[in-house]
Amino acid sequence: MSRQMVRPGGRSARVQASVHTAVRELEAEVGRDGLTVPLIAQRAGVTPSTIYRRWGDLAQLLSDVAVERLRPDATPQDHGGLESDLTAWAEQFLDEMASPAGRAYIRDALLGDPDGSNAGQCSAYAADQVDVILTRAAGRGEDTPGVETVVDHVVAPLMYRILFRPAGLDAAHARGLVAELLEGDAAGK
Amino acid sequence: MSRQMVRPGGRSARVQASVHTAVRELEAEVGRDGLTVPLIAQRAGVTPSTIYRRWGDLAQLLSDVAVERLRPDATPQDHGGLESDLTAWAEQFLDEMASPAGRAYIRDALLGDPDGSNAGQCSAYAADQVDVILTRAAGRGEDTPGVETVVDHVVAPLMYRILFRPAGLDAAHARGLVAELLEGDAAGK
């Protein structure tokens, strides 16, 4: 969704903005574990019940904020070829996601997400970025795999290891995944 | 670890066992959302502060219990060949993990897991199962990929989709992942 579908300018929008801002400020000040709903409410100039009514609980609020932070802020760079584009993107993706902050956001996004929509949004961000790269490559006349194939062979392994097996995960591994994908079957599905 | 490394027979071990049992019983009786630390403590015959001191909070306790439930209860079946073994295992893995209960346990396991050790344990369970299959195949003289390769190409895509994109995930997809892995490069790494 996410949970907010309000017109800009209204009171709801102001409340949402100030709450989100409060979360970010306080996270920087007291750390992730020091966050509580009453604390956030106070900083945002709102009563706790407002937050509980709109977001349900702290986990869901943090999930919303986390998804916002996981949104890519730029389209993937153009390096002139599919392999270099994908490789560069995968390295950057890993860099951002595998950092302590990135992992925390991913966890938050997954955790306070009863219906899975926030997780779906994260996945969509990655898929969109990949799609841009693939479309660009197709425009150059290159043979490209499908988005789903790239998700399975590059995005999923990286994300799985970030969440479950952080050890031994580095840029070389990301490069290897891309290389393996492209050498194996450039037009897979 | 998990969080308990106590000798069997001691008081600590008894407390842990009765608390874990209480969690399972109560989860069946009142449902996942009805669980509270005081409720569990009462059923287990301990005081709430005992649970808070040992596990920290409800999330971490549930994480420990979830990991226990995610432990495979049998070694993978032997179907006489690598491809059929892996395919059957992947299908069963998907079946168990993608079910509502499986997803809930995975979420719980990740949720109350500050240091990632419980997530690591889950991943190790899968890797161990895969390793059994690969070792068996190697014993037959078959060419086998490495465990890490199977994790990247089969386990990770399944888990990623379970967590982030449940739609369009079925046994056929699991079979496809295995087939693709083995046809592409039977000795990958």
Next chain:
DNA sequence: TGCCCAGAAGCAACGGATTTGCTTTAAGGT
């Protein structure tokens, strides 16, 4: 333009969860 209405926020009180200092118990080692 000004009146209404629905949705959202504020307020306040209650119930229960969490924390914490101190005491007591029990396992294991000497």
Next chain:
DNA sequence: ACCTTAAAGCAAATCCGTTGCTTCTGGGCA
């Protein structure tokens, strides 16, 4: 059999989360 130490029990105080009710805001309609 004693002693040490880690863990459990106990109880009080605090704080979080929930809820019914009131008040306010802003957009639609006459």
